[in-house]
Each structure stands twice: as C-alpha cells, then as structure tokens.
Amino acid sequence: MDNYFTAKVRRSRGVNLLTAVSLILIFIVGFGVPLYGILTIRDSAGIYVCISIMVFLLICLIPFLVKVPLSISLTEHHLVLHRVMGNISLSYMDIESVQLYTEKGISDLRIFGNGGVFAFTGKFYNRHIGFYTAYVGDYSQAFLVELKGGKKFVFSCEHPQTVVDAIKLHIHQSNF
Numbered sequence: 101m102d103n104y105f106t107a108k109v110r111r112s113r114g115v116n117l118l119t120a121v122s123l124i125l126i127f128i129v130g131f132g133v134p135l136y137g138i139l140t141i142r143d144s145a146g147i148y149v150c151i152s153i154m155v156f157l158l159i160c161l162i163p164f165l166v167k168v169p170l171s172i173s174l175t176e177h178h179l180v181l182h183r184v185m186g187n188i189s190l191s192y193m194d195i196e197s198v199q200l201y202t203e204k205g206i207s208d209l210r211i212f213g214n215g216g217v218f219a220f221t222g223k224f225y226n227r228h229i230g231f232y233t234a235y236v237g238d239y240s241q242a243f244l245v246e247l248k249g250g251k252k253f254v255f256s257c258e259h260p261q262t263v264v265d266a267i268k269l270h271i272h273q274s275n276f
Contacts, residue, residue, distance in 0.1 A: 104174060106172070106173045106174075107172050107259050107260075107263060108171050108257060109169040109170055109171055109172065109219070109237040109238075109255075109256055109258075110237055110238050110256075110258055111237040112237065112238035112239065112240065114216065115216050115218070115219060115237060115238065118216040119217050122217045126157055130153065130154065131157070134149075134151070134154050135150070135154070138150045163214075164221075166185035167185075167214070167219070167221040167222075167235070168184045168218045168219050168221070169181055169182070169183055169236070169257075170183060172255055172257040172263060174263065174267065174270070177191060177192060177193075178190060178191055179192065179195070179267060181255055183235070188253075190245065190247070192267065192271055192273075194248055194249075195245055195267065195270075195271050197271075198243060198245050198246070198267045198268060199264060200242070200261065201239070201242035201243050201244045201254050201256075203239050203242070208225065208226045209224065209225045209226065210222065210223075211223040211224060211225055211231070219235065220239070222234060229244060230252065232244070233251070233252070233253050233254070234254045234255075235254070236255065237256050237257075239256065241258060241260045242255065242256040243255060243256070243263060245267070
C-alpha cells in the first residue's frame, strides 16, 4: 500500500491546553497524593491502595492514547487514518461523498468518546449531519466522509482541502 500523499493531524490550541491541564492534574492528584501516601504510610494495605490508584489511572489513559490520530494517507485505493495503535482504512469505492466540515453554528454532542484530551475521538452527534465517528485534532481542519452505507466519519489533518479534492477525484475514478 504505497502512500502518494500523507498529511499530519495537527492539534488545536484548545486540545493541547486541555491535554496539558488534564495530564498535570492526573499526575499531581493521581500520582503525587498516592506517592506521598506510599512514602508516609507504614502499613502494607495502605501502600497497596496507593499503588492500585496509580495503576488504575495509568490504565484509564490507555483508551485515550490508542485512538489518537497521527496522520491521514491517501493510497491508490484507500483513505487511511494512522492512529497510535491500529489504522482505519476506507476504500474509495465505499465513499459516497466527502466535504470540508464546517462548524459554524453547529453544536456537536459527544455520545461516547473523548472530548479533547489528546484529540476528539469517538461517537458524536449534531443536528445537521447526524451521528458520526470523529478522529479530530483540530476542527478547523476537519472534513466529513460519508460512506455508501450511511456511516459518517469526521477526520482532520493539515491541508484538508487538498485531501478532499484528492478523495473526490478517486471517488470519480472508481465509479468508472
């Protein structure tokens, strides 16, 4: 699967700020307090509780990390979203339409997912496009992909207009 175009997923200032604040709070409260407990508590049960809290918080970060979008690649036959763990590959033949995602006046509702720590990932809803799956670092660089079965994705990357134009060209070519 040779890539002929790859664009990085850039994170907005809001995503970077929310991520930084969240990580600082997790490390101070989630690790600092239990670590202080480990150093000051003399009974083993208390130490195990503190260690358990730290391990639990680390495990809670994993779902956020594995879905983080890193880049978008366009290949001869697929649109590929590269994530920290695993890729999502959409065949051009399965794509019904693609367009830039405009958020003017749109309020998206998070159904299940991450609302901005590392990225926006998960299931979302808005009244204009309905339910969709998001892998977005910056909504100002987002584009909407609708599959022939009705499933919708919102992705983001640098140069979204270039990506949208290239996908439209592939959709047109795969219909012939």
